[in-house]
Amino acid sequence: MEFRPFAVELSTRFRSTSRRSGVLIRTRDEAGRDHWGEYSPFPDYDAERSSRWWRASLEAARGEWPALLRDSVAVNAIVPLVDPEAARDYATRNGCTTAKIKVGGGSDLAADIARVEAVADALGPVGALRVDVNGGWDLDEAARCLPLLDRAARTGGAAGLQYAEQPVASVADMAALRRRVDVPIAADESIRIPGSADAVIAADAADVIILKAQPLGGVRRALEIADSVGELPLVVSSAMESSVGLAAGVALALALPREPLACGLGTGALLATDTVAKTWLPVDGRMGVQDLEVIV
Numbered sequence: 001m002e003f004r005p006f007a008v009e010l011s012t013r014f015r016s017t018s019r020r021s022g023v024l025i026r027t028r029d030e031a032g033r034d035h036w037g038e039y040s041p042f043p044d045y046d047a048e049r050s051s052r053w054w055r056a057s058l059e060a061a062r063g064e065w066p067a068l069l070r071d072s073v074a075v076n077a078i079v080p081l082v083d084p085e086a087a088r089d090y091a092t093r094n095g096c097t098t099a100k101i102k103v104g105g106g107s108d109l110a111a112d113i114a115r116v117e118a119v120a121d122a123l124g125p126v127g128a129l130r131v132d133v134n135g136g137w138d139l140d141e142a143a144r145c146l147p148l149l150d151r152a153a154r155t156g157g158a159a160g161l162q163y164a165e166q167p168v169a170s171v172a173d174m175a176a177l178r179r180r181v182d183v184p185i186a187a188d189e190s191i192r193i194p195g196s197a198d199a200v201i202a203a204d205a206a207d208v209i210i211l212k213a214q215p216l217g218g219v220r221r222a223l224e225i226a227d228s229v230g231e232l233p234l235v236v237s238s239a240m241e242s243s244v245g246l247a248a249g250v251a252l253a254l255a256l257p258r259e260p261l262a263c264g265l266g267t268g269a270l271l272a273t274d275t276v277a278k279t280w281l282p283v284d285g286r287m288g289v290q291d292l293e294v295i296v
């Protein structure tokens with residue numbers, strides 16, 4: 001087993017960081033094929049959360065992913081906390097017709113509305129829009145802001161917001177909010193942090209389930225979680241990894257028994273540098289397995 005430390009630069013600040021670092025892990029199988037894993041837990045992760053990521057990177061490096069059931073999945077463009085002009089540009093990259101727009105978290109409501117309107121207008125009537133709040137609102141704020149952002153999404157002819165990802169932090173507030181607004185609610189941190197969807201399911205706190213392969217402990221563990229959520233729609237999303245880590249998300253999206261909604265695997269667009277020669281990006285709004293020529 002070989003270990004290669006790396007750092008990659010982001011082109012846009014994301015989650016208040018502008019670089020990601022970690023270790024790539026490689027093994028070679030009997031057929032002479034290389035398998036790569038990426039261990040790059042978020043800087044704020046504690047030992048328990050980081051150990052899940054470690055498990056995921058070993059699974060990848062040992063070539064232990066399950067069989068893939070489809071060739072490609074639809075992917076959303078990711079729109080960071082940027083001004084409306086830049087938001088249009090991010091939303092229309094790589095042929096995506098679904099965009100996920102970051103809102104809240106220090107960005108004021110007027111700026112959020114302008115960003116959502118710009119994306120709706122840029123994508124036009126075929127566009128699907130989602131917002132991600134990263135738990136940044138309290139319950140009343142969420143109940144007030146979501147209808148306004150939903151209306152902003154309709155300005156471009158979109159059918160309102162497809163869903164709001166983690167608008168509030170706690171599972172109890174997610175459940176309460178679902179009963180106060182019409183916009184569907186997606187759970188991300190409420191699943192990613194405990195490493196299970198059990199609390200979300202028990203509280204009936206989400207309409208959509210976000211699965212992040214590495215933070216949840218790997219592709220096989222994420223498939224178990226997918227199996228635990230009944231018929232709720234699934235979305236596989238990246239953890240802002242380099243392309244080696246992104247490949248774990250792609251493997252999960254391709255291995256799910258049920259076809260996911262457009263997945264949050266378009267974060268290669270935010271990388272200024274990468275661990276591979278050619279960054280994994282959506283083509284015509286879809287992603288499948290691509291070449292992984294490691295250069296670190």
Ligand SMILES: O=C(O)CCC(=O)c1ccccc1C(=O)O
Binds near residue numbers: 078134264266
């Ligand atoms: O879902 C996407 O489109 C991109 C991935 C993303 O937003 C993300 C990436 C790293 C850490 C957290 C998040 C998040 O979904 O909140």
Ligand SMILES: [Mg+2]
Binds near residue numbers: 132134166188189
């Ligand atoms: Mg999220």
